Amino acid sequence: MGRIICCGLGPGDPDLMSVRADRTVRAASHVAYFRKKGRPGQARRIVEGMLAPDVTEYPMEYPVTTEIAFDSVEYVQLLAGFHDEWAERLARLSRAVDVVVLCEGDPYFYGSFMHLHTRLQGRVEIEVIAGIPGMVGCWNGVGQPIALGDDVTTVLMGTLAEDELERHMRDSDALVVMKTGRNLAKVRRALSSAGRLDDAWLVERGTMPGERVVRLAEVDGGDCPYFAIVLVHGKGRHPDAAE
Ligand SMILES: C[C@@]1(CC(=O)O)C2=NC(=C\c3[nH]c(c(CCC(=O)O)c3CC(=O)O)Cc3[nH]c(c(CC(=O)O)c3CCC(=O)O)/C=C3\N/C(=C\2)[C@@H](CCC(=O)O)[C@]3(C)CC(=O)O)/[C@H]1CCC(=O)O
Numbered sequence: 577m578g579r580i581i582c583c584g585l586g587p588g589d590p591d592l593m594s595v596r597a598d599r600t601v602r603a604a605s606h607v608a609y610f611r612k613k614g615r616p617g618q619a620r621r622i623v624e625g626m627l628a629p630d631v632t633e634y635p636m637e638y639p640v641t642t643e644i645a646f647d648s649v650e651y652v653q654l655l656a657g658f659h660d661e662w663a664e665r666l667a668r669l670s671r672a673v674d675v676v677v678l679c680e681g682d683p684y685f686y687g688s689f690m691h692l693h694t695r696l697q698g699r700v701e702i703e704v705i706a707g708i709p710g711m712v713g714c715w716n717g718v719g720q721p722i723a724l725g726d727d728v729t730t731v732l733m734g735t736l737a738e739d740e741l742e743r744h745m746r747d748s749d750a751l752v753v754m755k756t757g758r759n760l761a762k763v764r765r766a767l768s769s770a771g772r773l774d775d776a777w778l779v780e781r782g783t784m785p786g787e788r789v790v791r792l793a794e795v796d797g798g799d800c801p802y803f804a805i806v807l808v809h810g811k812g813r814h815p816d817a818a819e
């Protein structure tokens with residue numbers, strides 16, 4: 577009986593992978609990972625050069641990402657079918673061998689593996705290896721403390737409605753906005769209404785090749801890559817409140 581090992585790979589730079597993840601990836605004989613059709617996949621890219629020469633790879637290609645609305649019935653059905661199918665394939669495979677599923681960042685933190693985890697839990701032995709979340713790599717790239725003292729930190733998804741975003745932005749000190757991508761213009765308007773735009777940073781592809789760190793107010797255009805995060809740093813209780 578094999579296991580499914582979901583391996584958190586950290587934010588992008590392979591040097592930021594844990595020792596356990598490094599060891600697991602190098603020893604793997606069967607490796608699965610998500611990717612957009614026609615692209616190599618971020619998780620696969622992180623482990624480039626680390627896989628054994630005789631490894632068997634299972635790219636799990638999303639049937640859609642942004643081609644149709646993510647809240648449409650069709651999108652939900654397509655993704656549910658896709659996740660069902662891969663959960664079955666991995667369950668079958670893991671009867672004979674260990675399968676390593678690659679996951680960017682930390683698997684339990686908005687990771688795509690959660691959709692397989694809910695389908696496989698209790699049926700197959702699962703191990704999840706912790707990884708540094710993408711947002712940690714991003715705030716490291718800005719080079720300032722994200723939160724200190726009594727700061728409340730809120731993690732938001734850019735896919736939320738504009739009024740929801742604005743409400744949370746007003747109520748929190750430090751902010752992390754993930755899934756910015758095509759939602760960047762909306763995130764920007766919400767920050768502006770909440771009076772936080774001038775303090776916001778945009779980090780594209782944090783710790784990955786092509787990383788870009790800029791003040792959001794200085795960005796032209798309303799679009800950015802899917803792998804991008806907006807940050808607003810907390811200011812702490814008072815200027816010297818760092819603990
Ligand atoms: C629809 C949408 C809504 C949303 O984000 O909620 C959404 N993905 C969108 C865009 C998008 N996704 C990807 C690209 C290409 C990036 C590139 O290749 O550059 C683009 C952009 C594009 O296609 O242009 C690829 C991708 N997607 C995921 C991973 C894996 C990972 O990140 O672990 C990878 C990397 C694969 C790789 O490495 O190749 C994971 C997830 N994507 C989901 C949804 C979640 C399932 C739905 C659910 O929760 O039921 C799930 C499973 C988990 C989650 O995100 O929570 C959003 C539209 C937002 C908008 O409207 O702008």
Ligand SMILES: C[S@@+](CC[C@H](N)C(=O)[O-])C[C@H]1O[C@@H](n2cnc3c(N)ncnc32)[C@H](O)[C@@H]1O
Pocket residue numbers: 587588680681682683684685686687688708709710711713714753754755756757779780781782783784802803804805
């Ligand atoms: C499905 S979530 C996956 C989160 C991942 N499990 C983690 O721990 O960071 C995808 C979102 O994470 C964010 N993200 C993850 N890694 C990133 C990085 N290195 N640079 C910028 N954004 C990143 C982006 O906002 C992207 O839309």
